[in-house]
Amino acid sequence: MPITPANGGSAETAAPSAPSGSAEPIMLELVDEDGTTIGTAEKLSAHLAPGRLHRAFSVFLFDDRGRLLLQRRALGKYHSPGVWSNTCCGHPYPGEPPFVAAARRTGEELGVAPTLLREAGTVRYNHPDPASGLVEQEYNHLFAGLVRVAPRPDPEEIAEVAFVTPDELEKLRTEGPFSAWFMTVLDAARPAIRELTGTAAGW
Template sequence: MPTTPATAANNSSNGSDASNGTQPSIMLELVDETGSTIGTAEKLAAHQAPGQLHRAFSVFLFDEEGRLLLQRRALGKYHSAGVWSNTCCGHPYPGEAPFTAAARRTFEELGVSPSLLAEAGTVRYNHPDPESGLVEQEYNHLFVGMVQAPLRPDPLEVGETAFVTARELMERHASAPFSAWFMTVLDAARPAIKELTGETGGW
């Protein structure tokens, strides 16, 4: 099956969320309520309360059995560390297409290029992170696709991975911490997920 390009794989440290003490400043693209670009801001500054609305993306990848790939965020993340979330999420560089950014970060974090990656709409939300006090004010571009190669997670980004059915996800969500934005982006992506996996997948 065709795969999307994972660009800038040799620049993974530039997109890292890990707190290694050496990462350069990362700039995000600020947007208005319609998703139009209005400027840029440094990553941490954009997330400090009350937050600045910025462009982001979320990826949901499934295996051939229709199971969703989850990741548990590494403990060194600057916020939402150690919690479960969707396959991959992050921020495009200023001027970078969200589709390109989604493919790039999936490869950087998990070591695989997503197959059949497709747009799944957008969602705008405001989610404070109670642990860090940071705020996710995001205009989020959603993508769904398949994973058809062995994972090679970057331990600075990903603490653990799991493939789950819809039922297993609900059980895990009830018993383990998840990112504040997870259910918002999952619910917004459900129509595209059902189209990809079929109604029998239970999504």
């Protein structure tokens, strides 16, 4: 079965604690091993080797056929450009609940509001990016949900999107690079994904 592409556009939504201008640094929440906030750091500095443990989120959205919506990151991204990854991922602003951040960035990047979005656990990992030398030291909040409208991705964020079955995902993984964190977050979210999509979907 061929991978189903979707078309592009952009979207909206700002968080109350979002930076007010492009000149201001984007700040992330630093956390301890239990996920408790211990401070803040500028986004790029938090990713410089060896990395500083910070809060993040990852979203997995599925259509009514149980296919996962993937994105290929835009070539202009400073971190992991041009690689395939899960539906959406990012970092809450300091003080922003991860669920709110996940919904916000899904709208901003993909131009869609999930029909359903639920918590799917957390995972902590350390993944260096071999291409850039940056390091993902993250305490990641996972979310799984459903989408019933066509994505309208922001081309500054996303080069391409595709809905895939598990078999199509495996084929795609042999053809091109994926983000360093993709399989870690997917495996951690699988129990919630199977509950959401049903075992027949194969996840």
